[in-house]
Amino acid sequence: MTTPHHATDFLHDLRRRSATEGGVFWVDDGLLAVFEPHAARKVSGANWSDLVMHDRLTDLLRRRSSTPVRWTRVRGAWLTQLHRLATAEHNVRMLERMELTVGEVLGEDDVDLVMLAQEVAVRSLLPLALSGLTDREAAVVHEDLHQKLVRLIALEPVRGPWGRLLFTTVQVRAGLVVRRVLRQRASGRRPRELDLADPFVDLLPELGMDRALDVVTAVLTAIGGPPGAAAASVLYELVRQPEWTERLTEELAGADPERFFASPTRTAPVTHRFVKEVLRMWSPPLVLMRQARQAFDLGPATLKEGQGYLLSPHLIHRDGRNWQQPDTFDPDRFLPDAPHGPADKASYVPFGWAPKNCVGADLGTTQLMLLCYLMTTRYHLTVPDPDALTVAYRFAPVPQAFRGTLAQR
Numbered sequence: 065m066t067t068p069h070h071a072t073d074f075l076h077d078l079r080r081r082s083a084t085e086g087g088v089f090w091v092d093d094g095l096l097a098v099f100e101p102h103a104a105r106k107v108s109g110a111n112w113s114d115l116v117m118h119d120r121l122t123d124l125l126r127r128r129s130s131t132p133v134r135w136t137r138v139r140g141a142w143l144t145q146l147h148r149l150a151t152a153e154h155n156v157r158m159l160e161r162m163e164l165t166v167g168e169v170l171g172e173d174d175v176d177l178v179m180l181a182q183e184v185a186v187r188s189l190l191p192l193a194l195s196g197l198t199d200r201e202a203a204v205v206h207e208d209l210h211q212k213l214v215r216l217i218a219l220e221p222v223r224g225p226w227g228r229l230l231f232t233t234v235q236v237r238a239g240l241v242v243r244r245v246l247r248q249r250a251s252g253r254r255p256r257e258l259d260l261a262d263p264f265v266d267l268l269p270e271l272g273m274d275r276a277l278d279v280v281t282a283v284l285t286a287i288g289g290p291p292g293a294a295a296a297s298v299l300y301e302l303v304r305q306p307e308w309t310e311r312l313t314e315e316l317a318g319a320d321p322e323r324f325f326a327s328p329t330r331t332a333p334v335t336h337r338f339v340k341e342v343l344r345m346w347s348p349p350l351v352l353m354r355q356a357r358q359a360f361d362l363g364p365a366t367l368k369e370g371q372g373y374l375l376s377p378h379l380i381h382r383d384g385r386n387w388q389q390p391d392t393f394d395p396d397r398f399l400p401d402a403p404h405g406p407a408d409k410a411s412y413v414p415f416g417w418a419p420k421n422c423v424g425a426d427l428g429t430t431q432l433m434l435l436c437y438l439m440t441t442r443y444h445l446t447v448p449d450p451d452a453l454t455v456a457y458r459f460a461p462v463p464q465a466f467r468g469t470l471a472q473r
């Protein structure tokens with residue numbers, strides 16, 4: 065069993081080995097670490113170039129192959145919706161949902177900031193993934209995401225038969241909610257919505273319900289982990305870097321709100337650099353485990369079909385061969401021509417690699433910038449001894465005993 069302590073040691077060990085063994089090395093007999101940026105890009109590109117979805121249940125039951133659906137089509141549908149959602153109006157609504165969540169803990173002593181960041185992220189993103197839910201349906205989906213997250217953060221196994229039953233029950237109930245929403249939208253009993261699930265209502269005849277559920281679940285899983293972990297890291301650096309918080313406050317308090325909500329990255333370049341540096345230092349997920357779908361010759365090692373490999377944006381970002389002073393927090397390394405900027409494009413990969421890179425990269429960046437906006441213009445976050453904070457490695461970096469107080473400005 066992996067314990068929290070082992071997870072942190074494991075990552076430190078991978079980093080040490082990567083430095084001495086050149087970025088591509090065998091972790092054990094069947095698992096290759098691919099932490100060299102160009103090798104990581106190459107293996108990802110080749111491994112997923114022709115990815116299709118099969119309908120496993122139909123194939124099994126009917127003993128024939130279902131019509132494959134290309135993964136690029138699924139991604140195309142997500143990207144089209146995300147483009148429609150990238151407006152000032154939707155950004156303001158996302159900000160309001162974030163404010164509602166923070167509002168619930170305003171003035172409380174000793175708020176768990178890791179869990180708050182997760183709540184802020186999930187509650188503000190959920191309606192973009194799946195909207196129009198009743199309160200009960202939203203609570204079930206939320207509970208499913210929450211219990212998965214607790215396992216990832218605390219590395220706690222689900223204990224005992226009752227614990228496992230409860231875990232599975234919540235997961236199944238969340239799946240039933242998604243199925244019901246898709247079915248009712250298809251039959252006209254529920255209105256269509258502008259969310260990431262909606263394009264798959266039209267594709268239902270082709271995809272079938274099981275594949276449609278997998279696609280919606282992929283987005284729910286994607287919003288349930290990394291965005292909240294990144295939000296916790298933003299809060300962590302805001303309290304650890306007072307001079308940067310000062311610069312952000314100046315920029316964001318002085319920005320024209322209309323322009324900022326319409327185009328945060330263009331309107332607030334200092335805040336954008338800050339968020340990029342947070343994602344360089346603390347990229348979630350720390351390690352991605354993949355299986356080779358074909359054989360690859362990566363120079364120092366050959367990967368056979370079916371063998372596993374590990375990728376890690378975090379370890380690429382913390383490698384002295386790709387970045388100068390990789391452990392120093394300095395957003396100005398993202399200024400054009402900064403001497404301590406990335407060695408090349410392949411060295412900055414917080415959103416992974418094509419063709420399976422994160423479709424929510426822009427949305428995720430916007431959300432983190434909105435969080436900076438809230439924390440510098442509307443609230444004041446106080447943490448007793450920021451310099452004493454430490455970060456443990458779980459599925460993502462998790463600041464330990466990260467507790468504080470939020471007050472209205």
Ligand code: HEM
Pocket residue numbers: 108139189260282283286287290291294347348349352377414415416417418419420421422423424425427428429432
């Ligand atoms: C700062 C926040 C986020 C971070 C750091 C992040 C990071 C990642 C990473 C590293 C991957 C794996 C890429 C690979 O395998 O090469 C990924 C995949 C994905 N992310 Fe994100 N993500 C974030 C926010 C979001 C948001 C807001 C969404 C909502 C749309 C999202 C949706 C997805 C999806 C659907 C995938 C799977 C793509 C595929 O399999 O083709 N992510 N993300």
